[in-house]
Each structure stands twice: as C-alpha cells, then as structure tokens.
Amino acid sequence: MDSLDKEVDHGQQDKRTFNALESRDRILLIEDFEDTVRIIKRLLERNGYQVETAFTINEAKRLLETTILDAIILDINLPDGSGLDFLKDLRKIYPDTPVIMLTAYTELENAVRSLQEGVDDFIPKPFDNSYLIHSIAKAVEKRRLKERLRSSEKFRVLAEMAAGVAHDFNNLLHTMSTHIYLLMKKVHVDADSKGHIEALKTAIDDAAEIVKRLNTLGNPSHNDLQIIDLAALIKDTLLMTRPKWHHGPRRYGKEIELITRLDNDIYVKVNASEIREVFTNLIFNAVEAMPSGGQLILETVCRGGKVVCSIQDTGVGIAPELINRIFDPFFTTKGSGSGLGLSISYAIIEKHGGEMTVKSYPGKGTIFFISLPLVEELSN
DSSP, X not given: OXXXXXXXXXXXXXXXXXXXXHTSOEEXXXXXXXXXXXXXXXXXXXXXXXXXXXXXXXXXXXXXXXXXXXXXXXXXXXXXXXXXXXXXXXHHHOTTSOEEEEEEXXXXXXXXXXXXXXXXXXXXXXXXXXXXXXXXXXXXXXXXXXXXXXXXXXXXXXXXXXXXXXXXXXXXXXXXXXHHHHHHHHSOOOHHHHHHHHHHHHHHHHHHHHHXXXXXXXXXXXXXXXXXXXXXXXXXHHHHTHIIIIIHHHHTTOOEEEEEEOOSSOEEXXXXXXXXXXXXXXXXXXXXXXXXXXEEEEEEEEETTEEEEEEEEOSSOOOTTTGGGTTSTTOOOSSSSOSOHHHXXXXXXXXXXXXXXXXXXXXXXXXXXXXXXXXXXXXX
C-alpha cells in the first residue's frame, strides 16, 4: 500500500484544474462576424461553457469530425452557404445535438423555417445575454434528459433479458447440483475423484452467485449495502488493478502515470464489490485506450448532496459517431470482449441511485463521470 500512496501523493502535485475544465459542456459557435463571436464566446465562457468557434460551414464540418458537442449555435447567413441548409445535414448526422439559430430581425421568415427544420430555439440579433444563456442551458438539459430516458429503456430491456437468462441457468445449475449430490450418496469415489467433484461443486456455487446477480441486475439489494469511504474503495481498486495499469505497460516499455485527487471522509452507501467492479472496468478500459502510455487520472468532487468521481485517460478517445452507443449492451469497439462491461457498469450505478456519463475528445482522451448520493451525516 505504501508504494501506491507515494504514487497518489506524487499525482496530487499535478495540474489540479484539468478535469474541471475538461468536464464543462462544449458549445460550437458557427458565426462569421468576429465581434459577435468574441462577445458570445466571452459570455459563454464566463458561464462555465467550453467554446469552439467556426467562421464558415466547411470549418464547422471539420470540427464536427473530431469534436463531441453538447450544443451548437448557428448563424443563418454564412460566407460559404446557408445555415438552414447546413441544419438539414446536422439533423441527419447529429439528430440529438441541440441547435440554436441566430437570426436578424429582418429574417423572421427564416426563423420560422428553422423551427420547422427542428431547431431547438432561435435568437434574434441583437440578442439578450440572459436569454441566450437560458436557451443553451435548457437545450443541453433537454439533451441529457433524452439520453437518460434512452439509457433507462435500454437497461430495462437488459435487466429483463438478464432475468430470463438467470432463470434458465438457475434451473440447469440446480439440476447439476442435485445430480452431484446423488452421485456422492450412491457411488463410492476415491480421494482424487472426490477432489474433482468438490471443485465442480464450488464452480456451480460460484456460477449460482453470478446468476443471482444477473437476476437482480435492475433491482437494488438493500441487504448488501454498506457505508464506505469512497476514497478507500478507489485506492483498494487501484491496488488490485496495479498489474494492469503499472506492471503490464512497463513490460512493453510504456508507462502510465497515476494521478489521483481523492478527498477523504466522503461516504456512500453501496454494494462495495459492485462499485469496485465498475471502477475496475473503467480503469481497464482507460489502460487499453492508451497503448503508448499516458496518464490515468481519478478525482472526486462533492456537488449538491452527491459525490462525482471522474476517471480520465489521455488515450485515443471515442469517435463522435460512437459516443452514444458505448453503453449499449453487446456494443464493443475491441477485437474481443462481450460488450457488456460498460452496460453492466451503467446498470450498477443506476441501481445505486447514481448516474454515469461520458465525455470524449478524439486524440486527447476520455472522461467517465460517476455520481453517487452522499451519506450526509457522515460526510459533513
């Protein structure tokens, strides 16, 4: 544990605002007037947004190929084309990304058309600062709600499927266990054979535990919940996974630097083994996303009755067209694997009354955010 603590302490000295900056909602502003761009960019950044800018449609298209966005602000008239025509292309490729249209008062007919094309809002120039901020916040929250509803439906189906599979396997395991019991009663076996049968019984018992977990995938089991210090759990998980993020890369001449910013005395009521499984999945994924080495960064922040933990890598990132599918059951970008790791992790966090989200920056890395309710009386 001492060597891990040293690594953790060393990481504490590194850039402490990195995750906070990277976790901000990202807005793309497509506008050709420099003064307007400067004013809107400054306004949005003061309100906590990260802003990318494009002065033309072609420049915006290039950004969209490598950038995952939370909202787009689009001017109707641009040097290389109509914002309304570009809106049609956006809606085909990014149907869930909110788009807010900027218009002049003389272009109200275009504003009406933009609403018909599915724009989330339109704002006439000169614009009201407070309304612009309100419109963006509303659009981003609407998108998050859609994602939560879509994910909840996916995992309702996954839980139903898992329960059905668990029922069938439970019957098979019960039959196998019964036949082993009868064999042990009726057939004399030597010590060596008895050892094999005992190993088989142990394997069946372990399988039964897995089936039990599948059967309760969508239902919280309050009997298994305990109050734990989240930082201690994360450190235990890092120690358990050390061969993956430390020894393994070094064997091939690579290095993954561990950086942690973990506050102590943050308590959550969870099934500890399940939460360790979630962190293990995310740490393994982070390491696999950094084949040439990089940084693995874990941080905890308390926000409004919840603790938010971020797990960040500086790896290859996730392509914009795949980001909305990574929590889908059986979806994987790896050459091998079941595609269930992130699905099950999402379901575990949701079962605990939390939320799991992701942001990715292709070529720069990925951040997973896990929020869990605090146990207030111990956290204060």
